[in-house]
Amino acid sequence: MAARVGLSHALLASSSLARNPPPRARLLPYPTLLPLPTYRRSVSASASALPSLRRRRPFAARAMSQPPEAAGSPYAAELAAAKKAVALAARLCQTVQQELVQSDVQSKADKTPVTVADYGSQILVSLVLNMEVTSGSFSMVAEEDSEDLRKEGAEEILEHITDLVNETLAEDGSFNISLSQEGILSAIDSGKSEGGPSGRHWVLDPIDGTKGFVRGGQYAIALALLDEGKVVLGVLGCPNLPLTSICNLNGNSSGDQTGVLFSATIGCGAEVQSLDGSPPQKISVCSIDNPVNASFFESYEGAHNMRDVTGSIAEKLGVQAPPVRIDSQAKYGALARGDGAIYLRFPHKGYKEKIWDHAAGSIVVTEAGGIVTDASGKDLDFSKGRCLDDLDTGIVATNKQLMPSLLKAVQEAIKEKNQAPSPL
Ligand SMILES: Nc1ncnc2c1ncn2[C@@H]1O[C@H](COP(=O)(O)O)[C@@H](O)[C@H]1OP(=O)(O)O
Numbered sequence: 001m002a003a004r005v006g007l008s009h010a011l012l013a014s015s016s017l018a019r020n021p022p023p024r025a026r027l028l029p030y031p032t033l034l035p036l037p038t039y040r041r042s043v044s045a046s047a048s049a050l051p052s053l054r055r056r057r058p059f060a061a062r063a064m065s066q067p068p069e070a071a072g073s074p075y076a077a078e079l080a081a082a083k084k085a086v087a088l089a090a091r092l093c094q095t096v097q098q099e100l101v102q103s104d105v106q107s108k109a110d111k112t113p114v115t116v117a118d119y120g121s122q123i124l125v126s127l128v129l130n131m132e133v134t135s136g137s138f139s140m141v142a143e144e145d146s147e148d149l150r151k152e153g154a155e156e157i158l159e160h161i162t163d164l165v166n167e168t169l170a171e172d173g174s175f176n177i178s179l180s181q182e183g184i185l186s187a188i189d190s191g192k193s194e195g196g197p198s199g200r201h202w203v204l205d206p207i208d209g210t211k212g213f214v215r216g217g218q219y220a221i222a223l224a225l226l227d228e229g230k231v232v233l234g235v236l237g238c239p240n241l242p243l244t245s246i247c248n249l250n251g252n253s254s255g256d257q258t259g260v261l262f263s264a265t266i267g268c269g270a271e272v273q274s275l276d277g278s279p280p281q282k283i284s285v286c287s288i289d290n291p292v293n294a295s296f297f298e299s300y301e302g303a304h305n306m307r308d309v310t311g312s313i314a315e316k317l318g319v320q321a322p323p324v325r326i327d328s329q330a331k332y333g334a335l336a337r338g339d340g341a342i343y344l345r346f347p348h349k350g351y352k353e354k355i356w357d358h359a360a361g362s363i364v365v366t367e368a369g370g371i372v373t374d375a376s377g378k379d380l381d382f383s384k385g386r387c388l389d390d391l392d393t394g395i396v397a398t399n400k401q402l403m404p405s406l407l408k409a410v411q412e413a414i415k416e417k418n419q420a421p422s423p424l
């Protein structure tokens with residue numbers, strides 16, 4: 001039987017909680033002990049629209065508790081906790097996505113499964129970080145908040161989220177607890193921080209690439225830590241990314257095992273391991289120095305990226321290979337391990353980039369030896385709150401050899417676009 005708890009940051013002081021194993025706790029038990037509920041709700045979209053997903057071994061949050069490679073780093077405990085949190089969230093997302101793909105009861109327009117997984121992922125990450133990292137106060141900048149779940153009519157979905165989270169916790173077995181509905185709502189709202197230039201802030205996208213998630217394609221759970229305005233740690237869980245290179249596959253699985261966890265700590269390099277807990281291995285960006293031999297990543301969704309601009313940049317560089325289009329920050333991970341050479345992101349005018357869409361991915365790439373900048377070659381600034389405020393037009397990432405010619409091509413392509421007559 002698990003302890004039923006509410007997550008309350010106002011109450012995260014010195015209480016103890018029956019748990020197995022007993023890490024340091026910042027949770028307060030609710031008085032009632034309840035048996036864990038079972039979550040077997042059918043969530044679905046049009047199955048025919050989605051590629052089939054095989055049943056896989058659940059991802060092992062427990063296995064992520066091994067001593068981290070960055071053991072000497074001041075962020076070693078945070079890295080271990082972040083990996084564990086992301087692996088557990090990935091497990092929940094995988095459960096929801098498999099049910100989504102397997103059932104054909106609901107229409108694709110029903111956003112419920114995505115919502116359930118977004119919230120569920122954010123709750124689990126918040127919970128694990130609070131359980132495992134006890135130093136300092138807790139601040140998290142995350143995509144979701146509980147406003148909609150507190151509205152009349154949301155009782156059923158809140159119950160489903162609660163069941164799903166508690167079932168995931170019970171299956172994993174690392175924490176012998178279950179959350180009450182109030183605990184669920186508080187855990188979501190622990191992501192309301194505004195971030196900023198001072199102190200430490202976790203940065204979370206609970207499901208990056210929701211469109212890919214619904215399609216049965218790529219998505220990522222992206223978690224980073226900011227310290228004094230700089231990204232110092234990043235973990236990217238990519239449940240559908242093959243463990244081997246996706247070169248020339250256009251993001252599709254080669255039939256190999258999928259489920260990849262990328263991680264990086266400042267000054268300690270970047271690593272990859274399987275989401276079910278294989279030992280981490282160092283990764284580095286590719287060493288291609290002639291753009292003719294390079295390939296480039298961009299969004300799967302045309303609406304997220306100005307393909308006329310990325311096509312023009314590729315042409316100017318002399319890139320021969322067709323674009324590799326995949327959803328989410330899985331692109332940063334794939335770039336960091338050398339699956340491709342360049343990442344181009346040029347959202348349509350008016351789109352404001354959020355810090356959770358780039359914090360984890362960018363440190364994975366830079367610690368793998370790459371460079372990530374805006375279109376003018378400036379470093380990304382994560383210290384300005386929830387958005388990347390001073391961003392110049394787009395974001396590019398590549399290795400050190402290709403960056404100068406890439407930035408030159410970017411400037412030329414943008415200039416040409418701005419000079420082109422308006423279609424109106
Ligand atoms: N109109 C848009 N333009 C660019 N990016 C968008 C837009 N709408 C949502 N996004 C976000 O872009 C990211 C997906 O990037 P990509 O296109 O590279 O796969 C996601 O973070 C997604 O949000 P979300 O996290 O809610 O899915």
Ligand SMILES: [Mg+2]
Pocket residue numbers: 205207208209356357
């Ligand atoms: Mg996102």
